[in-house]
Amino acid sequence: NAGVTQTPKFRILKIGQSMTLQCTQDMNHNYMYWYRQDPGMGLKLIYYSVGAGITDKGEVPNGYNVSRSTTEDFPLRLELAAPSQTSVYFCASSYPRGGANYGYTFGSGTRLTVV
Amino acid sequence: AQKITQTQPGMFVQEKEAVTLDCTYDTSDPSYGLFWYKQPSSGEMIFLIYQGSYDQQNATEGRYSLNFQKARKSANLVISASQLGDSAMYFCAMREVLTGQFYFGTGTSLTVIP
Numbered sequence: 001n002a003g004v005t006q007t008p009k010f011r012i013l014k015i016g017q018s019m020t021l022q023c024t025q026d027m028n029h030n031y032m033y034w035y036r037q038d039p040g041m042g043l044k045l046i047y048y049s050v051g052a053g054i055t056d057k058g059e060v061p062n063g064y065n066v067s068r069s070t071t072e073d074f075p076l077r078l079e080l081a082a083p084s085q086t087s088v089y090f091c092a093s094s095y096p097r098g099g100a101n102y103g104y105t106f107g108s109g110t111r112l113t114v115v
Numbered sequence: 116a117q118k119i120t121q122t123q124p125g126m127f128v129q130e131k132e133a134v135t136l137d138c139t140y141d142t143s144d145p146s147y148g149l150f151w152y153k154q155p156s157s158g159e160m161i162f163l164i165y166q167g168s169y170d171q172q173n174a175t176e177g178r179y180s181l182n183f184q185k186a187r188k189s190a191n192l193v194i195s196a197s198q199l200g201d202s203a204m205y206f207c208a209m210r211e212v213l214t215g216q217f218y219f220g221t222g223t224s225l226t227v228i229p
Contacts, residue, residue, distance in 0.1 A: 031215065042220060042222050090160060094210075103150045103165055103208075104160070104217065105162075106152075111158070
């Protein structure tokens with residue numbers, strides 16, 4: 001039972017480079033999310049998706065893009081990386097609603113450093 | 116207004132003692148769920164416990180219990196018999212059923228002292 005799988009776990013980028021953080025879930029969850037967590041801080045929502053083909057901005061979307069072509073995959077694209085994007089990125093998924101099942105399942109996180 | 120408020124940035128507890136981590140929430144949605152997550156130093160987010168807004172009894176999961184006071188809009192996490200491995204960040208979260216929106220608090224750092 002894989003749950004939510006994020007790759008890579010660690011990455012160092014140079015300023016101006018681009019990369020894609022991968023996220024895959026095998027629980028047939030409709031909802032998927034991308035959060036960032038800065039050191040010592042809580043989670044901030046970057047983008048979310050309520051189903052394949054549907055995405056929407058969260059609290060801090062600038063500098064990022066997402067796509068959702070399948071239920072399973074929700075990649076996060078960083079264009080022109082900046083030092084302010086140094087953070088830990090979490091992907092999560094959930095059912096739309098219904099008891100404890102509509103809590104989040106989190107991936108293990110991607111630690112990104114931009115230098 | 117903050118949807119989830121955790122007023123304790125850091126807490127200390129003696130090993131084997133109980134500790135309460137505070138959480139208050141704000142919503143006008145009559146149906147919602149409350150969650151607690153643990154984030155150890157390794158970084159992963161671990162689901163601990165869930166309380167539904169219509170649940171009559173407080174949720175319990177092993178050493179974790181959720182003290183749900185609906186009128187006060189509070190959902191405090193109680194950890195009994197603290198262990199060294201409980202040292203971590205703890206996040207309170209709420210999900211509104213109508214909107215589907217999920218809100219996180221800023222977290223409480225718990226340190227268990229031997």
